[in-house]
Amino acid sequence: MAEPRRVKEILAERASENFIGRRQELAQLLTCLDAAGPIVTWVHGIAGIGKSALLAEFRAWAATRGAAVVSLDCRLIEPTPAGLQRALGGLLSTAPGQRTVFLLDSYEALLLLDSWLRLTFVPELDGNIRIVIASRYPPNAAWLLALEWQGLFCAIHLRDLASHEAIDLLSRSGFTLPDARRILHFAGGHPLALRLAICSAVQSAGGYDPSLTSVLIHQLAALYLEGIPDPATRTALEAASVVRCLTRSLLQAMLPEVAADVYGRLAGSTFFEPVREGLILHEAVRDAVASVLRSSDPHRFLTYRLAAWRQLRSEAASANRDQMWAYTSGMIYLIQNPVVREAFFPAHHQAVSVEHATPADAVPILELIDTHETPASAAILRNWWSHAPAAFRAVRDESGLTTGFYLYLELRERGLPRMDADPLTRAWRRHLRDNPIPPQQTAVFLRRWLSATAGELPSPVQAACWLDVKRSYMELRPRLRRCYLSLCNLEVFGPTAQTLGFQIIKDASVTLDGVTHHLAVLDFGPGSVDAWLSTLAAAELRLDPDHVGSAVDGLPGLLDEDSRELVLGNHRVSLTVLEFALLQYLHERPGKAVSRAELLQHVWRSRASDSASNVVDVVVRSVRKKLGAHAPRLATIRGFGYTLRPGA
Numbered sequence: 001m002a003e004p005r006r007v008k009e010i011l012a013e014r015a016s017e018n019f020i021g022r023r024q025e026l027a028q029l030l031t032c033l034d035a036a037g038p039i040v041t042w043v044h045g046i047a048g049i050g051k052s053a054l055l056a057e058f059r060a061w062a063a064t065r066g067a068a069v070v071s072l073d074c075r076l077i078e079p080t081p082a083g084l085q086r087a088l089g090g091l092l093s094t095a096p097g098q099r100t101v102f103l104l105d106s107y108e109a110l111l112l113l114d115s116w117l118r119l120t121f122v123p124e125l126d127g128n129i130r131i132v133i134a135s136r137y138p139p140n141a142a143w144l145l146a147l148e149w150q151g152l153f154c155a156i157h158l159r160d161l162a163s164h165e166a167i168d169l170l171s172r173s174g175f176t177l178p179d180a181r182r183i184l185h186f187a188g189g190h191p192l193a194l195r196l197a198i199c200s201a202v203q204s205a206g207g208y209d210p211s212l213t214s215v216l217i218h219q220l221a222a223l224y225l226e227g228i229p230d231p232a233t234r235t236a237l238e239a240a241s242v243v244r245c246l247t248r249s250l251l252q253a254m255l256p257e258v259a260a261d262v263y264g265r266l267a268g269s270t271f272f273e274p275v276r277e278g279l280i281l282h283e284a285v286r287d288a289v290a291s292v293l294r295s296s297d298p299h300r301f302l303t304y305r306l307a308a309w310r311q312l313r314s315e316a317a318s319a320n321r322d323q324m325w326a327y328t329s330g331m332i333y334l335i336q337n338p339v340v341r342e343a344f345f346p347a348h349h350q351a352v353s354v355e356h357a358t359p360a361d362a363v364p365i366l367e368l369i370d371t372h373e374t375p376a377s378a379a380i381l382r383n384w385w386s387h388a389p390a391a392f393r394a395v396r397d398e399s400g401l402t403t404g405f406y407l408y409l410e411l412r413e414r415g416l417p418r419m420d421a422d423p424l425t426r427a428w429r430r431h432l433r434d435n436p437i438p439p440q441q442t443a444v445f446l447r448r449w450l451s452a453t454a455g456e457l458p459s460p461v462q463a464a465c466w467l468d469v470k471r472s473y474m475e476l477r478p479r480l481r482r483c484y485l486s487l488c489n490l491e492v493f494g495p496t497a498q499t500l501g502f503q504i505i506k507d508a509s510v511t512l513d514g515v516t517h518h519l520a521v522l523d524f525g526p527g528s529v530d531a532w533l534s535t536l537a538a539a540e541l542r543l544d545p546d547h548v549g550s551a552v553d554g555l556p557g558l559l560d561e562d563s564r565e566l567v568l569g570n571h572r573v574s575l576t577v578l579e580f581a582l583l584q585y586l587h588e589r590p591g592k593a594v595s596r597a598e599l600l601q602h603v604w605r606s607r608a609s610d611s612a613s614n615v616v617d618v619v620v621r622s623v624r625k626k627l628g629a630h631a632p633r634l635a636t637i638r639g640f641g642y643t644l645r646p647g648a
Contacts, residue, residue: 045158048192078325112471141398160189244333374513404461406449
C-alpha cells in the first residue's frame with residue numbers, strides 16, 4: 001500500500017498545476033543544472049511580477065533531477081562578506097558529484113556585495129555549485145561584459161504575463177470572460193495586480209465589482225484593507241507597513257492592546273511572507289498602505305514609528321553579532337531621509353559598478369584628474385596613484401569604461417603611506433591626533449571622488465561611490481568611529497552632509513590654485529554605525545536618543561512612553577489606554593492648542609461631531625486627577641480644546 005501523501009506535497013502539486021506562463025523562462029532557468037549550463041543565473045523583474053512563483057516551480061523541477069536547492073532570503077543577511085558566509089554556514093560543502101544550487105532571493109538587499117560576489121566569492125566555489133539570483137533590478141553590466149563570464153552568466157527578465165495567460169489565470173479563479181477582460185484592462189498582466197483583484201472579489205460577497213476597472217495597481221492594497229472585516233487585523237496590517245520586518249514584539253510595541261492571535265492572522269495573509277525573523281509584508285502592498293496611512297493619519301503613522309524605534313533600540317542593546325543586521329536594517333527603514341535610505345537600500349538600479357582599481361585604470365583615472373582638478377590638486381592625486389593605487393576604487397559604466405573613481409583611506413590599513421605632501425591628509429591626521437579615538441576603533445577618509453561628466457557634483461558615479469562607502473560602514477562596524485570626507489562645493493553638498501551629521505572642521509580647509517577644499521567629519525560615536533542610524537531616526541521622530549522616554553521638545557519627566565506611565569518626581573502613575581493616548585498626542589504638540597474634534601479623530605478614531613466631545617472632557621478630568629500638582633499643565637482652551645504646557 002502506498003504511503004499517504006503529505007498535505008504540503010498536495011499543495012506543491014496544485015501550485016505547479018496552476019503555474020501559468022513562464023514556460024520559456026523556466027526552461028532557460030533549468031539550463032543551470034546542465035554540465036555546460038551557466039554558473040550564475042540572474043532572474044529580475046519589478047515587485048510582484050512573479051519571481052517567487054517561477055523559483056518555486058524551478059525548485060520542484062530541480063528536485064526531480066536530483067539537484068539540491070538551498071534558498072537564502074537576502075533581506076535577512078548582513079550585506080558584508082562575513083554576513084553572507086555566516087548565512088551559508090557549512091552549506092558550501094556539497095556531496096560528491098551532486099549539483100547544488102544556491103538561490104539568493106531578494107538580492108537587491110545585497111547589492112553592496114555585488115562586486116565582491118562576482119570577483120571573489122563565486123570564483124572560489126566548487127564546480128558543482130550554481131548560483132541563481134532573484135532581484136528587482138537587472139544585473140550590473142560588469143556581469144555581462146567581462147569576457148571570462150561569457151557563457152557562464154545568464155540573465156532572465158520577467159515581464160507581465162501575456163494577455164491570454166492573464167485571462168487563463170483569472171478564468172481559473174472563477175471570473176467570467178467579460179469580467180476577466182475588464183480586470184485585464186486596468187491590471188494588465190502584472191501578476192500581483194491580478195492576485196489583488198482576485199482577493200478583492202473574494203472579500204466581496206457580490207463577487208467582482210466592475211467599478212474596480214478605474215483603480216490603479218498601487219491602490220489595490222488600500223482596497224484590500226477595506227475588505228478586511230476585523231478592525232484589529234486591519235489596524236495591525238497598517239502598523240506593519242511602517243516597519244521592514246514585523247515581529248511579535250514590534251507589533252506589541254506599536255499596538256499594546258492588540259489580541260495575541262492577530263499576529264497569527266497576519267502570518268496567514270496572502271500579503272505576508274513568514275521569514276526567520278518575523279513577517280515581511282509584500283513591498284508593493286507595504287508601500288501603498290504606508291502611503292495611504294501617512295497622508296490620511298500622519299499622527300498614527302508617527303506613533304507607530306516612535307514605538308518601533310524604541311523597541312528596535314531596546315532589543316538591539318542585547319543582540320549578538322549574528323542578530324545585529326535585523327535591527328540595523330529595521331532602523332534604516334524607519335528613517336525617511338532619502339539620502340540614507342537610498343544609500344543603504346537603493347530604490348533604483350545602479351547602472352554603474354564600483355571595483356578596486358587595476359593597472360588598466362591608470363590612463364582613464366589620470367585623465368579624469370587632469371580634466372577636473374587644478375594643477376596643484378592634480379599633482380597630489382597623481383602622487384596618490386603612484387604610491388597607493390590600491391586605495392582607488394574605479395567606477396565603470398554599462399559598457400565597461402572607467403567613468404569615475406574615488407580615493408578611500410582607512411586609518412588602520414597596513415602599508416598606507418603617510419603622504420605628508422597632501423595637505424588634506426595632513427589635516428585629517430592632525431584632527432585625529434588632536435581628537436583621538438580609542439585604539440580598537442578606526443576611521444575612514446573619502447579623500448576625493450570624480451565623475452567624467454560631472455566632476456565632484458551629484459551624478460550616478462557619485463551615488464555609486466557613496467553606496468560603496470556604506471558597504472565599508474557595514475564591514476567595519478562596530479569598530480568604525482568616524483568618516484571624513486573632502487569636498488569643494490559646500491553649496492551643493494553642505495545641506496545633505498549636515499543632515500547626516502557631518503561637520504566642517506574649522507581651520508582644516510586647504511586652498512589649491514584658488515579652489516578651497518574643505519574637510520568634514522562624521523563622528524558615529526562610541527556605538528559606531530548602529531548608534532548613528534538610531535540617532536538619525538530619533539531626530540526625525542523628534543526624540544532625544546539619550547532619553548528614550550522624553551521628547552526633544554522640552555517636556556521630559558512627564559510621560560514615559562515605554563512603560564506608558566506618568567513620571568511624577570519619585571513615583572509613577574499608571575494610565576488607561578485612552579489616558580495614555582490623550583497625553584501622548586498632546587505631549588508631541590507642546591504648547592499647541594488641540595481641538596476636541598481633533599482629539600476625537602486621532603485619539604478616539606471617531607468622526608463624531610463636537611457635541612459628543614464630552615467623552616474627551618471625562619478623560620481629561622481623570623488625567624488631571626492623576627497629574628496632581630502638575631494638573632495646571634493640562635490647560636483648557638475655552639470653547640476649543642486643550643493644550644499641554646511645558647513645565648517649569
